[in-house]
Amino acid sequence: MGKNGILAIISGPSxxxxxxxxxxxxxxxxxxxxxxxxxRSPREYEVPGVHYFFYSKEQFExxxxxxxxxxxxxxxxxxxxxxxxxVEEQLQSGKNVILEIEVQGxxxxxxxxxxxxxxxxxxxxxxxxxxxxxxxxxxxxxxxNKRMHRAIEEMxxxxxxxxxxxxxxxxxxxxxxxxxxxxxxxxxxxxxDIKKVFKGEI
Amino acid sequence: MGKNGILAIISGPSxxxxxxxxxxxxxxxxxxxxxxxxxRSPREYEVPGVHYFFYSKEQFExxxxxxxxxxxxxxxxxxxxxxxxxVEEQLQSGKNVILEIEVQGxxxxxxxxxxxxxxxxxxxxxxxxxxxxxxxxxxxxxxxNKRMHRAIEEMxxxxxxxxxxxxxxxxxxxxxxxxxxxxxxxxxxxxxDIKKVFKGEI
Numbered sequence: 001m002g003k004n005g006i007l008a009i010i011s012g013p014s015x016x017x018x019x020x021x022x023x024x025x026x027x028x029x030x031x032x033x034x035x036x037x038x039x040r041s042p043r044e045y046e047v048p049g050v051h052y053f054f055y056s057k058e059q060f061e062x063x064x065x066x067x068x069x070x071x072x073x074x075x076x077x078x079x080x081x082x083x084x085x086x087v088e089e090q091l092q093s094g095k096n097v098i099l100e101i102e103v104q105g106x107x108x109x110x111x112x113x114x115x116x117x118x119x120x121x122x123x124x125x126x127x128x129x130x131x132x133x134x135x136x137x138x139x140x141x142x143x144x145n146k147r148m149h150r151a152i153e154e155m156x157x158x159x160x161x162x163x164x165x166x167x168x169x170x171x172x173x174x175x176x177x178x179x180x181x182x183x184x185x186x187x188x189x190x191x192x193d194i195k196k197v198f199k200g201e202i
Numbered sequence: 203m204g205k206n207g208i209l210a211i212i213s214g215p216s217x218x219x220x221x222x223x224x225x226x227x228x229x230x231x232x233x234x235x236x237x238x239x240x241x242r243s244p245r246e247y248e249v250p251g252v253h254y255f256f257y258s259k260e261q262f263e264x265x266x267x268x269x270x271x272x273x274x275x276x277x278x279x280x281x282x283x284x285x286x287x288x289v290e291e292q293l294q295s296g297k298n299v300i301l302e303i304e305v306q307g308x309x310x311x312x313x314x315x316x317x318x319x320x321x322x323x324x325x326x327x328x329x330x331x332x333x334x335x336x337x338x339x340x341x342x343x344x345x346x347n348k349r350m351h352r353a354i355e356e357m358x359x360x361x362x363x364x365x366x367x368x369x370x371x372x373x374x375x376x377x378x379x380x381x382x383x384x385x386x387x388x389x390x391x392x393x394x395d396i397k398k399v400f401k402g403e404i
Contacts, residue, residue: 120390125402155397163388164396176388183385186365186378188322194366195357198327 003190005030005096006181007087007113009106012121013151015129017167021121022100024174032090034099037063040078053083071101071108082109096181103157117184119177120161124168126151205392207232207298208383209289209315211308214323215353217331219369223323224302226376234292236301239271242280255285273303273310284311298383305359319386321379322363326370328353 012018025031037053039060048054055063060079063069072081082099090097099109099116109116123129129151133144158164163180167173184190196202214220227233239255241262250256257265262281265271274283284301292299301311301318312318325331331353335346360366365382369375386392398404 122396122400125400127402152401155400158396159390161390163385164390164393165388176384179381180385180388182378183365183382186367186382188360188363188366191366194324194360198324198357199354200327200329 003094003185005032005091005094006184006190007091007097007099007109007116008177008181009099009101009109009116009118010121010177011101011103011106011118011157011161012167013123013129013154014147015132015151016121016123017170017173018100018121020170021167021174021177022098024170025098025177028178030095032095032097034082034087034090034097037069037081037083038078040076040080053086070099070112071105073102073105084112103154103160107160115190117163117181118161119163119165119180120158121165121167121173121177122155122158123151124166205296205387207234207293207296208386208392209293209299209301209311209318210379210383211301211303211311211318211320212323212379213303213305213308213320213359213363214369215325215331215356216349217334217353218323218325219372219375220302220323222372223369223376223379224300226372227300227379230380232297234295234297234299236284236289236292236299239265239274239283239285240280242282255288272301272314273307275304275307286314305356305362309362317392319365319383320363321382322360322366323369323375323379324357324360324366325353326368 010018010022022033026033035049035053037055037060039055039057042048042052042054046052057079060081063083064072064081068084069081070084070087072079082101082105087097106118110118123132126148130144130148133139133147139147165173165176188194193202212220212224224235228235237251237255239257239262241257241259244250244254244256248254259281262283265285266274266283270286271283272286272289274281284303284307289299308320312320325334328350332346332350335341335349341349367375367378390396395404
């Protein structure tokens, strides 16, 4: 049928395992990662068009004005955003595109792309999140406490999402996300030409 | 979490393999079949409360009046319907309940139960449906032609459904239906208490 892929937005509190989940999904083959645009300078190892699309502030503002960004935000004086063209190219090639962004950006995208699937990845519970952050051993007690409070705040947005996936085991969570997207691809709203296919007209 | 099951309605043209798909789903354990109510007389082998709930016309009309049926229809002078109580009991026990009914009934149920998942099962295409009906060898050419025309008519309702599953291989189709229901169980709208669970409050 040459069906379009699905735009999947994955968000979740720090410690939810988003990064690992996205990496593992990409290994499945039928997934592409959205490449962000930014106005910050490239770091030494960063390749334009692989890690980021690098633009000047003027270029970025021009893109925004022309509706060429799915979402954007300012962070530490630099702009970050998701260029529409790359995402659409990948979707049209049949790949599911993953966007790992925070809540505000996710809601911006959903407005432009109502067919985007919003997935909220969470640790099983607050206690377990605390345990994971302590185990990681990279932050002091105060930072861990801050992160846990931030997680509670972020959980307030779960109702704006379509699906909630509990990351108890990372492999199960990745299978769950994949399952959600496979189920979504069977939605009647994503198969508008099914009657013609059935009758052998296309 | 003691979560409720999902009400899954499966419809589809004759020859789509609904019956077999439902049988195979029931073998999965976490599924219950809805038991219909009828005013027709029990056949010799039929056990009340297993194959059907048998009621008099007066009892049936009383149930309908009191809103105790999810849907009902008349067929050959007898009433058929889906008693709400049995379905709700099974859902509350955490089982997914399967309702194999035709389009009109499905739409009636969706009105009362917006959280019901409507799945339309179809053969891959009209040609394959014809091949299957011929292979079955139980109907003459005229009946087969009628069925194929009826299938085209029924396909018009696919847009009223939530999902369309193509029965190319019956085992894959059953896995697809199961996958849809597992994905549905991760919908945020079906996990309203997730914030409390996360905080360890329940």
